[in-house]
Amino acid sequence: MHGSLGYCEFVTDTPSKPWTMQQxxxxxxxxxxxxxxxxxGKRPVNPATAERIQKLITEFEYVPDSGAQRLKSGRSGMIGLAVPDISHWYFGRIARGVEEVADELDYGLIICSTSNSDPRREKRYFNLLRTRSIEGLIYTASREISASDELVRVSGNSPIVFADEKVDTLPDVPSxxxxxxxxxxMLGRHLRDLGHTRAVIIAGFAGLHSTIERTRAIKESFPNALTLHGDFELKSGYDLVSDLLAHEVRFTALFGCNDYMAIGAMTRLREAGLRVPEDVSxxxxxxxxxxxIVTPGLTTVRQDMAEIGRRSAHLLIAGLHAGGFDAVESESLPTELILRGSTGPAPR
Amino acid sequence: MHGSLGYCEFVTDTPSKPWTMQQxxxxxxxxxxxxxxxxxGKRPVNPATAERIQKLITEFEYVPDSGAQRLKSGRSGMIGLAVPDISHWYFGRIARGVEEVADELDYGLIICSTSNSDPRREKRYFNLLRTRSIEGLIYTASREISASDELVRVSGNSPIVFADEKVDTLPDVPSxxxxxxxxxxMLGRHLRDLGHTRAVIIAGFAGLHSTIERTRAIKESFPNALTLHGDFELKSGYDLVSDLLAHEVRFTALFGCNDYMAIGAMTRLREAGLRVPEDVSxxxxxxxxxxxIVTPGLTTVRQDMAEIGRRSAHLLIAGLHAGGFDAVESESLPTELILRGSTGPAPR
DNA sequence: GTCGGGCTGCAAATCGTTTTGCGACTTCTC
DNA sequence: GAGAAGTCGCAAAACGATTTGCAGCCCGAC
Structure with a gap:
């Protein structure tokens, strides 16, 4: 067992230097x-020699140094994903989708939280692009983009794909x-069909594309819906309902721009003695x-976040391979109405 | 505005080649x-020259190629985090903590889902260590480790820290x-003090350190508790309670080894007409x-996941700087009992 | 007047791969 | 049996930064 290949002399218990191809x-x-x-395999090698080499490689557990490969090839084999907060279920799903595809297509994934677009953080991550630590970036916006001139600058000459939110001021970036x-x-029509007429919208950040679209769609059914803006967190749904109650605003339907705010709202409504869905849907x-899980179950619209992640990754990598995004088309994924117990006929 | 510095001729609309230090x-x-x-700044430079260079650098938006720096320095400036599934709130919190510290200490972070220890995936990520794409790895185990000989092999000579779960078979790896x-x-005593005597434990994966410890602690108060094993998901809590009900097992206290299984269990109990906490705590x-958010609120023990992430990152990076983990001590973080509505006195 | 020394800047080696040009050797063909 | 064709291997030049040894310059001091 000692030195069967004559290299045991090099073995130490501290992490020994990895083997080089030279060795x-x-x-x-x-x-x-x-x-x-x-x-x-770019040029034929004598099978006998090849096998001998292969054996040594597995024996030594040799792996080529990625830094050197990077330098030579100019490719890092990594893509980045920037999300506002990775600990959110919502962005976690996106991350999972992206990762699946990255893995499948042999890319590494660097995930970065932008802490809701903390400019300092963002700058760091954009620098990853510039230094070519990552070849491309999937960016999920968390607020109005116009503020981030950095992104605008970077997006000009770096491979970027927007996931989840498109950015109106940057129409050329695929999303x-x-x-x-x-x-x-669908939500609007559902509640209108149930006979509701007085509705309140708890919308998301004002500048976001999704907020604008969703609000616009709901107003198709409820043109006079009162619209308040929250921050997508449970608490803001809760707090905004407190405000509504304090002003004795009358409504029988409440639209949350995401589930968390809706659930927060539901909690507050029940604390105030209002029943869901008997008094408010x-x-x-x-x-x-x-x-x-909540009781009653929340009627909502299902988005396939993982699929958004998957498609974004495909788009980005397609763009990388093609050497540009001219041929890459933005995509819009279908949604599905999920009916649960939180909606019912309007009270008479 | 044209060619103020004479380099506009190089500007193209396709992502032009980045500048080299040479240029x-x-x-x-x-x-x-x-x-x-x-x-x-490793050797003095004439201030006038320095300023001229600085100006050009900002002008050209030059950033040194990270691949080249890597090759030369042998350091990648990246650490890895391997979690079973990044889309879980639980692991997301850990990730957030790790990221905070990595960012602060100027390390990049590569997050990898192991898809609950899919060996193929894990192998990929361990390879990141070998190729020195990452300098160290924070690993959160999701099942018994003995199966993953790969990890055992790698842990021998690579910087690894265990987060959230320690691994008994690898006592030398800090955690x-x-x-x-x-x-x-605390949970056990709480329920015992409420007069409960018949308890059921819905435990996690059998081989996990946390499962073993938690079960052992509960049995201190309930030596005869019936113990079933789930997979930490909502559904498994739900299903296991179905089994219990089918066998008409009698119990007034139910311990979930995590909140999700507890909530799943609670849902099933209520569907069966049992009241929480009047019939079962x-x-x-x-x-x-x-x-x-659930009703009633779940009595539980709070873990500070983000802090686990933060501490793990500190440990890992400390080890990297020290060049070894001999001086690095494992840590155990305090927990806190959170009383909510799901527990009450035992029915008489 | 020249010698030592602080100050700058240059050329060249280095990191570990990939890739190309070239040569040596075998094999085939006429 | 000699030239053509085909195989396989070596030496050396990249890739883009860091770092070292060395050299020129200017200054003051003896």
Missing amino acids: IAAAAGVSVTTVSHTLS VTSSNFVGAQ VVGFDDVDMAA | IAAAAGVSVTTVSHTLS VTSSNFVGAQ VVGFDDVDMAA
């Missing part, structure tokens, strides 16, 4: 060229979104896992 | 050495965990966001 070549009695070619308008339209958007 | 040097009329030194025993002990573990 493998030396051990096999050939030049690095030969080793490289057996690995890449993958849900069909927000159609989804919200509540709907959300997203169909997060919690939506099925 | 900056040429433009400034100096050698690359001088440019490198103005950047690194950051919650004090599972103390937390579960239910407790969980983790204090996920959902725990406060």
